[in-house]
Amino acid sequence: MDGRKSDTDDRTGRTRVRGTDRRGLACVDWSLADGRYVDQGSNSSEQRRANATTNARQTNVWKERHVTEPKKRPSSFFGKLFGTGTAERAVDTGEKSGSDELAGAALDRAPDMAAETAQAVLHADTLPAAPMQPDHEPRPAEQGWFSRLKAGLSKTSTKLADGISGLFTKRKLDGATLDDLEDLLIQADLGVETATRITSALGKSRYEKGISPDDVRAVLAAEVARVLEPVARPLVIDDARRPHVVLMVGVNGTGKTTTIGKLAAQFRSQGKSVMMAAGDTFRAAAVDQLRVWGERTGVSVVTGDVGADSSGLAFDAMKAAVASGIDVLLIDTAGRLQNKQALMDELEKMVRVIRKLDPTAPHDVLLVLDATTGQNALQQVEVFRDRAGVTGLVMTKLDGTARGGILVAISAKFGLPVHAIGVGEGIDDLRSFNAHEFARLIALG
Template sequence: MSLFSRLKESLNKTRDNFTRRVGILLNASSRLDDDFFDELEEILVTADVGANTSMELVERIRREVKNRRITEPTAVGELLCEEVTKILGEEVPRLAWSPAPPTVYLVVGVNGAGKTTTIGKLAYRFKQEGKRVILAAADTFRAAAGEQLDVWAGRAGAELIRHQAGADPGAVVYDALQAARNRRADVVLVDTAGRLQTKVNLMDELKKIRRVIERELPGAPHEVLLVLDATTGQNALSQARLFSEAVGVTGIVLTKLDGTAKGGVVLAIAAEMGIPVKLVGLGEGLDDLKEFQPREFAAALFSGLAGVKEE
């Protein structure tokens, strides 16, 4: 199955909540007046695109309708797809790589977002590409985290560096980087805690982990990947702000996109945070973590609207 087909399938719930309602609006409207644009904005807001992004998107469409002298509401579907693609970015955002190994990815996010699973799938992907991968179990707070990562290491064929529960996460990361040097590993994936109920302590811990990485390997981490659960909608945006302020997030991994009607949050993250979505989770399988393709995402999201070309 092509990526477009997978995206289209995964976005079924979001399309039911969002695109179907847009289609009804386009077909039921006789003119492009203030009532039309107000209703379009309301649909966007309720699809978790967010108030600010929805307002900006509708204003863009208003301008283009005027500039292109569009009079038919059904023509707005293609225009909406174009403007969403511009917000998401025209280019496919790739993961950064170090010119000399190891490349270090610091992976952050709240508990339950799919952080450890994402690390396991990334490890599997890199192993399939012939790379030597080390996982650092730096979530020493949650007793089951190390065991969970151990299972993923086994499935992916990666090596695991872990300490006992309650150990210093910085020490785990230090040992993982030393092991990466000694074993000539290509990639180090660092798992971290995500207990937001002790927000200040967590952010201080993440900052410390980042300092250890920077000290031991200048130029690293090469990516700080924030794992967000798409089903949380606008809460994902507040998490993005929080983690970005603490550790400088460089890319988003959006999980559970196949199980939510709130896929519109992708637009809010791109527009309001300026952080690229780099990977999306489209299922439970080892190979269900895919590079984010903005054009294909927009085409899949608006599939079925008049004028929108399917990839």
């Protein structure tokens, strides 16, 4: 290479040398496609070996700063049960892969960001295949998921049962009683549409006929199940996309980071390789929390400096996941109120940046909702759907509120898939949503 000129990346200390080759064409002495240091104008084997050594050192510097790989731990119950999964596919073979070519092509589509993020492409050295570490001893059968969900929804079901019993004890099914029932259901956050459907179903009976509270709750269970059944869909990962990108959004305090950790554990148990990205760069605690989940689940975590551009970190994580052949990339984001214009603009920017590498990504945008917020959740769904393209919902903290009925109102109004619900902090306290199970527990207890 002749007429060399060099510059250094201030963030990584990585040197890039430009010049012309023997044909007089401009060239650069390292490749953005796979991060390897290549002297395109020299036939010296010694020079090529020196460049390769320099590249490996610089790549490791970036990994040490930004990728937390969990330490391998002794075999455990979960390790014996789930094994190492497909993370073993990420072991480097020493050959250039299709993922490397994809990363190079994507960078051609994003020249404005290539200089800042070229160092994010990681070689698939040896991604961790550590078994998940349980956060507690396995619970006894009587404390299984159904029991925990029933206990979590008990406040909501008790509130409804007490109200219905008070209305229909020694009262006829007349217009006044139906009006009172409609008010009760609306106050229980079931929504106007659902409340109207339930009272209409009951109103088809003769007003002179008496009706028991149990009969009313049975009608309630049937109508709630009818609303929820179309939206109860598990989160499905498309194996044809590597990585399948899941972006987590929501307001402050809904449990996004914890939900990401639980989803990572579930995907690992299915034998998928997973990477998490700490996109909440405003809170150091969020980064630390995600690292803890990475250790517990055996998943790599991509992090940045506190206050760093979250869109740039998402871009880095995308390149790292592509280069490493990861199955699922889970991207955390900072909590933001739906009425803060600047913060919602930032979320839209993150989506645009992700699409520079994969026009189809993110493949899922999950809005995490806190059940305790009640009616405010309706506005959250509307704004995040319109601004961030929300594709599905996860509802958390159903164990701490009497307002679990809000999920029914949201489903009736928006029809967005409800992928999962949570009733606690444990690693197994997040499960796929079952409409009939939820309807039965909320109406019948």
